[in-house]
Amino acid sequence: MTAAFDVLQGAWRNPRGRTGALILIIIAVAALVGPWLLPDPLAQPDVLAASRPPTLVHPFGTDQLSRDVLSRVVTGARISLGVALLAVALSITLGAAVGMISGYWGGATDTVLMRMVDGALAIPRLFILLLVLAVWERVPVLALILLIGVTGWFATSRLVRGEVLRIREEGYVRAAEALGARRRRIIFRHLLPNSLGPLLVAATLGVGDVILLEAGLSFLGLGIQPPTPSWGGMILDSREVMVSAPWAGIFPGLAIVLTVLSANLFGDALRDAVDPRSA
């Protein structure tokens, strides 16, 4: 655990990493508190006030249905971050489990698992999701989270397998084995805690990837379903009014850029802390 803590501390000392982390915290707080302070993101108060440019009352303007764009962006943050965090937690767990088994058991188990991972990596994640989602009537959010999570662990398992192969040759693991430690103890005491650094990097960068992926799916009409506000869905809706009311599409896009960029800045800082040579 201390290794992971050191990595977090290292990333916090990096100014760019700290900036990313702070912006992420602000966005998360806004996503949690915002919906209570802002107008109802589904309310369509006045058809005559549709597609209004930003004003003091509606800082991000209103969309073509007169809904407040700011409160839709903030509610969208809740959805996007929620989906991303849960899906990434699932992918990381699956990836760590498979990587651990593959790396530590070795032999035929390793070969079969890694060949399957190779095959899965050959189909871009987007296409796997398109194929599954295209037959779905209305995708429930929970199913979307599960699907994104289940399709995201392949590269992580490779990463963890590599870490395990490296760590298991270290003196302290050899010593533990010689002392007759059980497999479970070696895995949870030595292999897992010492791979936490790279896993943390993969998770942070994964959050950015999943936010982009979910936005893309929603943009194609396969992700979060209306009327639930999502950043990708808002950009899809704004397509037809891009010329008359560009703010309805620009602000959700900026929200995506800011969130993903912050996650990647923090992830980068984590990576530099894990492997200072790359800095």
Add this chain to the structure above:
Amino acid sequence: MIVWLLRRSLQAAVTLAVALALLFLLMRAAPGDPLFRLSAERPISQQEIEVLRARYGLDQPIGSQLVAFVSGVLRGDLGVSIEHGRPVTTLLAERMPATVLLGGSVLLLNFTIGLWLGVRQAVRRGEREDRWLTTLSLTGYAMPSFWLGLVLAWLVGVEWRLLPAAGMQDPLLEADASFLVKAADVLRHLILPAVTLSAVSIAATMRYQRAAMLEVLRLPYIVTARSKGLSEREVTWRHAWRNALFPIITIFGLWLPILVSGSVFVEAVFAWPGLGSLAANAVGSRDYPLLMGASLLVATLVVAGGFVTDVAYAWLDPRVRFG
């Protein structure tokens, strides 16, 4: 080298077979069958669905479906598109050139500008320019391609009227216009989609080139080159960069899936008549055979890309094949 090549070919074949099996499983594991969504989208009678089920073999047991699927793929028969009523392979082949043109342009942009910027960053490591270039490329990487595309189409295409924002050719162009005029027209249409796709993907090239260059710059022969009194420019480009170019080849294999996924969105936004917009439309019209065909093609491209990358690398760097 022969043994290595054989082993690597076998590995590629296994990977492709696994991908094929996964695609089949995905098709069958999805809730409901592919025709179910179709009935929700358009007026279609139960009888017509039965006919379609029989035509696509969905009434057969799963074992014979797998056999039919694999033998169809091996014969290059990917079925008939529901939306277009034409063979999937024909449709894919028709759309291929536009995507190759777009992908090739993005490749060219990334591997000229991206490499150049990556080298500059490595040389000025930790300085202000390095930090700003990293932030800039990461910002591009954080942008949804469809959003950047829409914003550029609106600003450059509609507000400023500088470039066409949709399609690949001007429909008003004379049919007997000279080749040069037509080529210039396609080029004008190409700029926005290519810039969009490049902006969201150039970060990877820059990052790899920077890292590879940093590895080389700390080697002793660079010190030797400097102590011989060579200018920084010569050390950077003649001595260091040549060796830092090798590792970049590997990124091509990694980068292909990103490009293909990105082109789905960018082509859809700019109505670029390639494979990406074909796939995006297939999603909209729930054209399952077409979507499956596109996924198969993409998986094949990715496996082939990885194979070619590895072969090129082994050919250039003997340590790989003898190591």
